[in-house]
Every structure is written in C-alpha cells, then in structure tokens.
Amino acid sequence: MTLQAPVDAASTPLSSRPNPIETPLRRVLREFGSSRLALLGLVLLVLIVLLAAAAPLIAPQNPYDLMQLDIMDGRLPPGSQSLSGMTFWLGTDDQGRDMLSGILYGLRISLGVGVSSALVAALVGASLGLIAAYAGGRTESTIMRIVDLQLSFPSILVALMILAFLGKGVMNVVLALIIVEWATYARTARGTALVERRKEYVEAAECLVIPRWRILFRHLLPNCLPPLIVIGTVQVARAIALEATLSFLGLGVPVTEPSLGLLIANGYQYMLSGKFWISFYPGIALLITIVAINLVGDQLRDVLNPRRSS
Secondary structure (H helix, E strand, O other): OOOOOOOOHHHOOHHHOOOOOOOHHHHHHHHHHOOHHHHHHHHHHHHHHHHHHOHHHHOOOOOOOHHHOOHHHOOOOOOEEOOOOOEEOOOEOOOOOEHHHHHHHHHHHHHHHHHHHHHHHHHHHHHHHHHHHHHOHHHHHHHHHHHHHHHOOOHHHHHHHHHHHHOOOHHHHHHHHHHHHHHHHHHHHHHHHHHHHOOHHHHHHHHOOOOHHHHHHHHHHHHHHHHHHHHHHHHHHHHHHHHHHHHHOOOOOOOOOOOHHHHHHHHHOOHHHOOOHHHHHHHHHHHHHHHHHHHHHHHHHHHOOOOOOO
16 A cells, blocks of 8 residues: 655645635636636626616717607618718618617616616515525415416516506516516525525524524525525526517517617518618627626536535
8 A cells, every 4th residue: 555645735836725715706706717718708798788888978879869860871781971970880770870879778778677677586586585485384385386376487478468568668677577587586595595494503593582584684695695696697698688589579668768679670670681780780799798697607606506616
C-alpha cells in the first residue's frame, strides 16, 4: 500500500483555496466567469437593459409621438434617408416609424412588463406557498387545489380570456401575466418550505413564541429564495414571450405604444413582399433578449444549487 504525503496548505495555490469571506455577489460573478456562454448571456442582458433604459437619449426618434411620424417615410429599406435628412439605419415600418427607435422603446415595454409581472407574481405566489406549507390542513389543500386548477389551463388561453374581458393596455397585460404566473411560484415556494418547515430553527422560533408572520417571512422565506430566484429569471423570459404573443395577436399593448411583439405583427403582412426588415429586426431583438435571460437563469440554477459539489 502506497502512503501519500500530507498536502501542505501553504503550497496550495491561492486561486484553488476556498474563500471563507467571499460575498454571494463575488461568488456569482466568479461562477459566471467560469462559463463563457453564461458570461455572454450576462453581458448581453446588461447591454439590453442599458439600451432600453437609455432609449430616450439614444433613439433617433420617439416612435410613440405620432407628430414625428410621416406616412411618406413608410416601408423604407435599411439605410434610407427621409426628406428631412434623417437616416433610418434599420428601415421603417408601414407608419414611417424608425425601426431602431421602435426596437429600443419596445425593449422598455417588453422588459418592464416581464419584470414587473414576475415580481408581483413572485410576491403573491411565494406568500401563498409559504402559508400553505406552514399552515397545512385545509388551508394548504385549498391553496394547492387552486394552484392545480390554474396550472391545468394553458397560459396563453387564460391570458387571452382575461384580456378579452379587460381590453388592451400595458397594465391589463401585466395583470393577466400575474394571474398566469403566480401559481408556479406558489408551488415552488410550498415545496421548498415543506423541507425547511421540519428543520430545527423553525422549531426553535416556535418555542420562542415568535409571531407566525415573522417565522414565514424572516426565517422560511430567506431559505426558500434560491429556487425562487431561478424560477423568477425563467418566468421573466416566459412573460416577455407571452406578452409578445398577445401583442402579435392584437390583444396586448396599444398601437400607440408598440412592444417588440406588436412591431413584429406590423410587418408580418409584408414578409412575402420583400420588406422583411419590419418584422426581422424586432424578432432578432426579442430572440436575443429571451436567450440572454435564459442563459443567465440556467447559470443561476447551477450557482444556487445547494447539492452541487464545490
């Protein structure tokens, strides 16, 4: 039998030693740096968010201002110039809207709708999931049967029925997406909370007669956050895709505030006539946004996985 000499800690490279005081943010950034694909997704996502936030400053035109649109500039190919000398680098749509400006402003609507609906749905769904796991009994059965009923219907069908009743509008789309998404968060939070519910720190908190709401939101919720964060990133991408689908079908945002889905719908009828840019460039922007969010979410799933070997 061969004996191995003990490893000297001083001879171990510093890069391979675990850092006991490493912050969660540094750990996440280090993990993203280890995967080129995930790092590319993170860079793309940050760039998309910055472009959307700075749209009023960098967009050549305000596509929501009808006074700036000229029907004579409609359906111009990329690189064309208007009578006023403005260059349309990505062309124009049938209303004379600059496609580059429309994409930048459309990103704001798509990201705003996706993030806001995911946050509110996470708040509602996680709260109900925690209550179901902690209370048990009839409360848990009632909440989870509602969740099962919600998840039994296709998301697009539920959203279409809600918007057919409420009508178009950004707030109506956000409300429809919240109703569609909350059940996923509730089921995830309940499954994680059931595991945490049986641990010693919860029993200790109950022995100290700590209020139930504090046990739920100060003890259980922080330990249930990792899977909820991963689900949240996936749900943001899903909400953006669903909003684009609803806008493409004509039940999403109004025509005066087009999102990426509505920009794609505006050029769909011109695809076979050679004017592909009206739908092509917004579709590419939507695809890149969803892929970037999914890449970040996939890496977050690996980073926040407690069973992953270090």
